[in-house]
Amino acid sequence: MMTAIVVEELRKSYDGFEAVKGVSFTVREGSFTAFLGPNGAGKSTTISIICSLLQQDSGRVSVFGNDASSLESRRAIGVVFQDPLLDGMLTVRENLEVRGAMYGLSKDELRHSVEKALEVTDSMEFAGQRYRTLSGGQRRRADIARALVHGPRLLILDEPTSGLDPRTRRTIWDTISRLNREQGLTVLLTTHYMEEATDADDVIIIAKGEIVARGTPAQLRDEYCTDSMTLVPANLQAVERILEGMGVAYDTDKGVVRIGLSRTADAVPIISALQGMVESLEVRSGTLDEAFLEITGEGSE
Amino acid sequence: MNDMLALAKRNVLCYFRDRSSVFFSLMSVIIVILLYLLFLRDMLISANPPIDGMDRLVDAWVLSGILGIIPVTTCAGALQTMVEDRVNGRDRDVLVTPMKASAIAGGYIISTFIVGMAMSAIALVLSVAYLGMTGCPLSVAGVLTTVVLMIPSALSGSIIMYAITSRLRSTGAFSGLFVTMSVLIGFLAGIYMPMGTMPEGMQIVGMLVPASHMASLFRQSLAGEALNDVFSGAPSEMVKSFRTDMGFDISLMGFEFDPFTSMVFVLAVTALFFIIAVMGIRRR
Numbered sequence: 001m002m003t004a005i006v007v008e009e010l011r012k013s014y015d016g017f018e019a020v021k022g023v024s025f026t027v028r029e030g031s032f033t034a035f036l037g038p039n040g041a042g043k044s045t046t047i048s049i050i051c052s053l054l055q056q057d058s059g060r061v062s063v064f065g066n067d068a069s070s071l072e073s074r075r076a077i078g079v080v081f082q083d084p085l086l087d088g089m090l091t092v093r094e095n096l097e098v099r100g101a102m103y104g105l106s107k108d109e110l111r112h113s114v115e116k117a118l119e120v121t122d123s124m125e126f127a128g129q130r131y132r133t134l135s136g137g138q139r140r141r142a143d144i145a146r147a148l149v150h151g152p153r154l155l156i157l158d159e160p161t162s163g164l165d166p167r168t169r170r171t172i173w174d175t176i177s178r179l180n181r182e183q184g185l186t187v188l189l190t191t192h193y194m195e196e197a198t199d200a201d202d203v204i205i206i207a208k209g210e211i212v213a214r215g216t217p218a219q220l221r222d223e224y225c226t227d228s229m230t231l232v233p234a235n236l237q238a239v240e241r242i243l244e245g246m247g248v249a250y251d252t253d254k255g256v257v258r259i260g261l262s263r264t265a266d267a268v269p270i271i272s273a274l275q276g277m278v279e280s281l282e283v284r285s286g287t288l289d290e291a292f293l294e295i296t297g298e299g300s301e
Numbered sequence: 302m303n304d305m306l307a308l309a310k311r312n313v314l315c316y317f318r319d320r321s322s323v324f325f326s327l328m329s330v331i332i333v334i335l336l337y338l339l340f341l342r343d344m345l346i347s348a349n350p351p352i353d354g355m356d357r358l359v360d361a362w363v364l365s366g367i368l369g370i371i372p373v374t375t376c377a378g379a380l381q382t383m384v385e386d387r388v389n390g391r392d393r394d395v396l397v398t399p400m401k402a403s404a405i406a407g408g409y410i411i412s413t414f415i416v417g418m419a420m421s422a423i424a425l426v427l428s429v430a431y432l433g434m435t436g437c438p439l440s441v442a443g444v445l446t447t448v449v450l451m452i453p454s455a456l457s458g459s460i461i462m463y464a465i466t467s468r469l470r471s472t473g474a475f476s477g478l479f480v481t482m483s484v485l486i487g488f489l490a491g492i493y494m495p496m497g498t499m500p501e502g503m504q505i506v507g508m509l510v511p512a513s514h515m516a517s518l519f520r521q522s523l524a525g526e527a528l529n530d531v532f533s534g535a536p537s538e539m540v541k542s543f544r545t546d547m548g549f550d551i552s553l554m555g556f557e558f559d560p561f562t563s564m565v566f567v568l569a570v571t572a573l574f575f576i577i578a579v580m581g582i583r584r585r
Contacts, residue, residue: 086394087314
């Protein structure tokens, strides 16, 4: 298996501000990779360099073995930008035809590839409408169709679901994962929702211009999530005595006891020891969202 | 080549579907013509010898001069698309394609050229209709020559204006520059006031502007017939001084341009600006 993207020691500063500080990562061909980070973490800068919109200060970026600034690399990439960039006065089909021709497709190739792009993104029904008359979800579909019109091997999406309602977000997401699974397209997307990244094969987390964690969603959960139990004791002193006797670390806040667990199953002996002393309790698995906040240092702020 | 034409097609479609921008481009043409008819016409006619047919000659003179600057004044609408693309970051959608910088520049220039040609054609139709109705002498060869001259005229206007505006990053700067250019070019090319009435320094600056040369060529092709008619049998000294004062014949520091050297000058300046334009497209 080939690697779709190789990024080595990438650095980029603007006016003295170091947006990307020596980032290295790879994206496997055929994978669905989420590039996760809070706003201003350097995601868009990295993406822009991969798409050759920005020139890096140092470091190397290659796409399917070609330097990111090469024409081959640009042909291999389809990009969906965060903000809508198609022309409002043109119909969706016209937009796709114009963009496709910019990739040097011939008339026949163009006709075929425009229809295919419209089809795989379910954009057929509004293909004849002007882009500016479309709803947010339809625009996103058209944007994705635009990104696919020249038959790229790698689809890059910069926060594709931002500004969409939850239902539309879901359908856009399904379209993207279908393209990945059924068409074998390598997908790299940026998001600041951990919840979205849980569907990815690989997650790369970036914060303040540096990569702070990477792995599959399961690995990240194992490594960074903390499970916990909270309980409301009937008698606080009695509960505290037992917990101290068992050597369990805890803290109390407004009469609620919180106990950190390395896994949820560890709650069982504690609960049985506290039999009859507890009014209510809750055992929670740590969420990836919490892990993300923990990893990026946003949680403590 | 296809990629460049696709970008040009897109720009032209965006321009013509925005009816208000088409309307205002046309307005700029119509306003200059009205300005002349309502204010400048009488003044210009009375400033010249009272020969029979002088009014028609002055009409043909001013309309052919306007033809020379139309590609400059009307390309605002077409270039607006480019500046807005840049301001809104919409140019990213073009920059991620494998299009070469020169093809991108070419795409914007071609669309500006097409708009300039369309507007020149409208102005020419209106002018010929007006001149024909008022009985101004016109020749078929002269009108056809004018049509052919519209091509280098629109080409140089669109390339030069593209190069000048291609670095602007705000729509405010763009419209400000355009208003300034539109007013200035009319004076520099001697459209509102004859070349001969301007101070020498201004004449030299005016001669460096390609639109002045195009205006001179248009005067020869479109107003040439009226000129011959009015001055038939007049002393050659008188004809010569009229031709010089009114910008039929132009010269720079003693060098007298003929249609060929004027054309070479226009194309050379245009080529220079094309190079500047292509160099201007660099990835940020």
